[in-house]
Amino acid sequence: MAATRFQPELRKPAGSPRPRGRENAKDTLCRNVLIYGHCRYEDQGCAFNHDPNKTLSAQQDSGRKSARGMFNVDSPSFTPSTLPVSSSTGATISSQAASAAPFTPRGLASGTATPAPLESEPPAFNPAQIREFTPQSYDLSQAVATNGTGTESQVPFDPFSMSSVAQAMPPTPYNPYLEDTSSLANNGAAYYAAQSTYTAPAQPLQYHLYAPIGPHREDLLAYQRLTHDFFMPEKLREELQKKAEATLQVMPNSQLPTLDNFHTLVALDTSHQKSATVFGFPGWVYKATSSKNGKMYCLRRLEGYRLTNENAIRSVKDWRRVDNGSVVSVIDAFTTRAFGDSSLIFVTDYFPLSKTLVEHHSTSTNRFGNRVPAAVPEKVLWGYIVQIASAIKSVHAANLAVRCMDPSKVILTDKSRIRLGACSVLDVVQYDAQRPLAELQQEDFIHFGKLILAVGTNNFSPNIVLKNAVDQLGRTYTAELRDTVAWLLTPAQAPAVKSIDDFLSGISGHLVSTFDSSLHAIDSQTSELSRELENGRLLRLMAKLGAINERPEYEGDRNWSENGERYMLKLFRDYVFHQVDADGRPVLDLAHILRCLNKLDAGIDEKVCLTSRDEQTSFVVTYRELKKQVTAAFAELQKPAKGRY
Template identity: 50%
Template sequence: MHAKEPAIDWHTQDFQEFVPQNFESQQMVDPNVGYDPFSTPTNISSMAGPSHQPPTINPYAQDASATYFQNANAFQNPAYHLYWPVGPQPSGLLAYQRTAHDFFIPDALREELQKKAEIARQVAPNSTLPAIEQFHSLFCLDISPQKNTAPFGYASWIYKAVSSKDGKTYALRRLENFRLTSETAIRSAQPWKRVLNGNVVTIHEAFTTRAFGDSSLILVTDYHPNSKSLADEHFKPAQRFHGRQPTSSHVPEQVLWGYTVQIASALKAIHGSGLAARLITPSKILLTSKNRIRLNACSIMDIVQFDNARPVSELQADDFIQLGRLILCIANNNPTAHLQMQKSIDYITRSYTARLKECVQWLLNPQPSSGSPSSPTSPVPMQKDIDTFLAGIADQFASVFDSELHAQDTLIVNLGRELESSRLVRLLIKLSMINERPELDASQNMPGNAGASSSTVWAETGERYYLKLFRDYVFHQVDQNGHPVTDLAHVLDCLNKLDAGTDEKIPLISRDEQNVLIVSYREVKRALESAFQDL
């Protein structure tokens, strides 16, 4: 037997080693999808034109995974609702013991405030919206791109903008293709500036502009971030389960009374100024927080229908009818419930108390007849005005006012809980500024250096050396296995005792575990203040 010689045409050097090529790169990879600018290298030459070859993609490389798979964490808002929830309240805590959640505001309130702040800072990249007068950084707030001319007779848009005068954020409502026929019409918005009520969106100014390429009316009002209309709240229920028809929930009667009382308070301020709201519809009432509403888009009808002005008394009487229709529609969970009046009233009779039914009927009656009471609680016919209506629902005013006081107390308690949080921040800032400074570190100064004399206090025998050890005692603790311990309660306890300067003594161990210093929080605080003053 003899070994067979290999064939001449079977030499491995004739074959190139496998290198991933871009055979199907155009079919497999879309450069516009899954691109991560923080992890995927960018080939500038590939952007020069379509004639250039696409860059070679190696699917086996570490940095190529972002091209094939979308990075789920890229360009996403923080998920505030994924915070660790509050567990069951421990029953064995003593009077002076607290849990970690007791040191912070409730999760629901924190999430709401964070969402408002995040939405207020939203900007549109590469926006083509123009700057109007002193307002810049316009951001469209409309959910639907379709034009709707129903409320005002003109296509309207709402924007968020920042004023260059005071730096505050305002809401700009624009009426498209509006032609001003008289300067007196635009002046009809001036009296609305004096209407300062907690249930009315404050109006600041009104003017016309051609910045959008047409003649537009701009109404500047206060901006309330993360708000929605009553139509979105009650007439667009969210779908809870996939594939199932969304169902409308029953609105509690106390919520309806809350809406009624707040709108009545707004009408008191509006009618008292000789004006009329004229637009009490679910789509133009903002829900700024839980059960807190504000009348929006006021004064627009005064400008738009200036040439066809009606008596103020007639417009104020129409406000009551619109309020009655609003409560009727929300109670029936139907935006067109006022078109079937008797059927809607029968539903209120079955689902709510007779007091609410009488209130709605009083609002819907154009003028009180001689045989029917003019107030929900008074059998004597009286004039139908806002004062009569307020007197009829005085008990509901007291109930809503009491609820507002309880809500205010809750906010004050949460504010007081966060009031002294800055104390711990100040301590952390001082410790960070003092520790690990190269110019004060004795190991970094040579024997001839002028800073060596000032750094002797930071040596292992110096009087401020235990500030370093205290930092390790608070933040760098380990367990018996040498694993880091992240105990928030320990950190807060130490910082609070340091801020108070208690006489409790603590052992401070050096990193080589050769020295142990027994000092009190009072001594550490004295050294901290002295070292910070020397900086």
């Protein structure tokens, strides 16, 4: 919008300074100069002064001359040489001036009482000189003192400092499972006494502790939520339960012997066929319970093995140095005649319901019962590659070699989680060969390549033709995967040697994505765990209620009678678990149950109306009161009966 210029000939400026006549006008600085820096009408008869220096000296002179140097209403307002002042002068500028072209101040800060010397250079904009805003701790007591008002001490609150909060917190963290909150009260006493600083609330949370730790499901409306939303996902629960069941499984009428340190052996082999292809001895795998600590271990037995060199079996202890998530830890090895032969036993960690890669990847059958090779997703294959590479790194770092990476000796213990399951076996069995470690380590790369090739092509035959299999791999998967496997299968040209570190840097992109997947897995498991933590709390509460309610042995006891305090707990139990609709049909609302139990556990001040089934008695009682009664009743049950002990 074009600026409308101020035209003194056409319009009188409104407001002060009000020129008294032409003479006065000469001493008054033209507003066009004031606003725009120059006046277009200067040579066309504008009566005002166009020389800022003159105005200034005239004002100074008049100030010096006049005994009435005092300002009065008629005094021309003080006008800095080049800048409109903010107060009265500003008010006199016409509204049109608001749309004037931008004004560039020349040499004077707005509102400054002393005009800057006109000769001085305009200050350059220098952001470095501007002091950064730093939030200061606002000390109210000081503010009060400077204001000179009351003596009341105010709480200095520094919202940016946590130190005051940390100091005020009780030294021991609040334990929501502790029924006895007296320690909290003690802490609280000290804490409340020192109320001079802001403190975070330290009392028990006023509700339940289900904290929404992610990752979350999509937003669901209340009615879309399922029972499962409150508990562990069904699949995970089932999986864990099956694993627990497998761990505790026993074989009735088992013919298997009891060993020196192990009992209750359960065969884990899925086939009865003796196979000596991998180790040169028929092998069997058992789950067994340790007599020393009651824990379960996996025993791998090599049938008919005769120990010729004591050192062979001692080599197993070197494997205790290997601690890697992708290696089944080797605990011990010994020979035994308990099976009626001379057997070599390796003791390793036990992973319930694990399957070998052969078992897992060669089980697809079509509707005629024939095996159908199913391509393993490339992402899964890369996951395997990363895990095995990590295992090899640990093993090589411990100056050992894996030696056995047969797909039937690599076990899948969880979704896409694999572990090398037969480490150390060949170290003992082929001890006498005394092959150099460097050679064995280089051979590990070839075993590794063969393993991935077997899984990728779904061909677990020992007679696989490598070249054809690599070509087949290239047709199903990316060139990167094919080249990776080809690199593993190609022996290094002596004297060059392959190193696992070179391999790891070559697949670094896949390391990152596998790492990210495992972070996601950890996140969801932590989230599940936090939910189960709360469910465990509720279980304890339900156990208490169950122990308290319906105790026939207290029938004659006044405390437990229909009028006694304990009666409320019975009504509460009805309120929580035995709700019925208008027709007397059961109402099963899990959310109601959880909500009530959580409120009871927290002992909140909310009231609840409990009515007896015959609707003759009603209590209005707080959850706090109910909680007290649960605690008291349970404590009474815990007391040994008089005269009984």
